[in-house]
Amino acid sequence: MSDTAYLLITFAIILGASFIQGATTFGFALVAMPLLLLLMPTADAVALSLALGSVLNLFMVRIERDHIAWREIGWLIPAATIGAVAGMLLLKNFDGPLFKAFIALTFLAMTVLMLTKHSWKAGAGHWLRQSTGLLSGLLNGATSMGGPPVVLYLTGRGLTKERLRGTLAMFFLLGNLAALAAFLAGGLFNAAIAGNTLFLATAVIPGSLAGRALTSKLDPGSFRRLVLVSMGILAVMEIALNLTAL
Numbered sequence: 001m002s003d004t005a006y007l008l009i010t011f012a013i014i015l016g017a018s019f020i021q022g023a024t025t026f027g028f029a030l031v032a033m034p035l036l037l038l039l040m041p042t043a044d045a046v047a048l049s050l051a052l053g054s055v056l057n058l059f060m061v062r063i064e065r066d067h068i069a070w071r072e073i074g075w076l077i078p079a080a081t082i083g084a085v086a087g088m089l090l091l092k093n094f095d096g097p098l099f100k101a102f103i104a105l106t107f108l109a110m111t112v113l114m115l116t117k118h119s120w121k122a123g124a125g126h127w128l129r130q131s132t133g134l135l136s137g138l139l140n141g142a143t144s145m146g147g148p149p150v151v152l153y154l155t156g157r158g159l160t161k162e163r164l165r166g167t168l169a170m171f172f173l174l175g176n177l178a179a180l181a182a183f184l185a186g187g188l189f190n191a192a193i194a195g196n197t198l199f200l201a202t203a204v205i206p207g208s209l210a211g212r213a214l215t216s217k218l219d220p221g222s223f224r225r226l227v228l229v230s231m232g233i234l235a236v237m238e239i240a241l242n243l244t245a246l
Helices: 003-024 028-036 042-067 070-094 097-116 126-143 147-156 161-185 191-215 220-244
Strands: none
Touching (some): 003 028, 003 042, 003 191, 028 042, 028 097, 028 147, 042 070, 042 097, 042 126, 042 161, 070 097, 070 126, 070 147, 097 147, 097 220, 126 147, 147 161
16 A cells, blocks of 8 residues: 555544544544554554544534533543553553454444443442543553543533533543653654654544534434444454454
């Protein structure tokens, strides 16, 4: 594959993933990772997803800045930061086809959880907040797919749609930045990834804006289910491809 084709395909993936997150408040990494894993090593795919996710969520935070539940963020981020370091170490030491299959399996499990609409009640205790933050950070550092645990938790907290969007955007931004710091310290973020991030960042904002525009015309619940079913199919394909490579 030529460099031009590689960049165009990657651009299309990021544009589509940004569109999904703009429409559903989550899903950038869930969409991007299974496809990026077909094009590049696992560590590069995770680093690129984290960097571009940071750009996307910075943009979303600016839009939703008046709807952030800071108290929830304060409970979740410290544990998520610890989890991100642990996740980065897992990725650094266990990369390969089997680890890619594990990532896809994790992604599939998260997708099933999102589809079945499991959530925790608003009266959840401190231990659940910390566990949610830790699990999200661990998944973020190892796979860049740390969103589902926090989406499930905050959904159970009974936040309004606007407050959920703002809180998730800020959590994802801070969580991604914590994971990126761990990647820099671990030598997993290099100049090539930085260059690709600068180019592909041009797909993030238009994709997100188009997704937001779509939510005003389609039933969010139906669209959300369609996205998750599609992503589940991609995860199954990714698992099969990597298991055959063993």
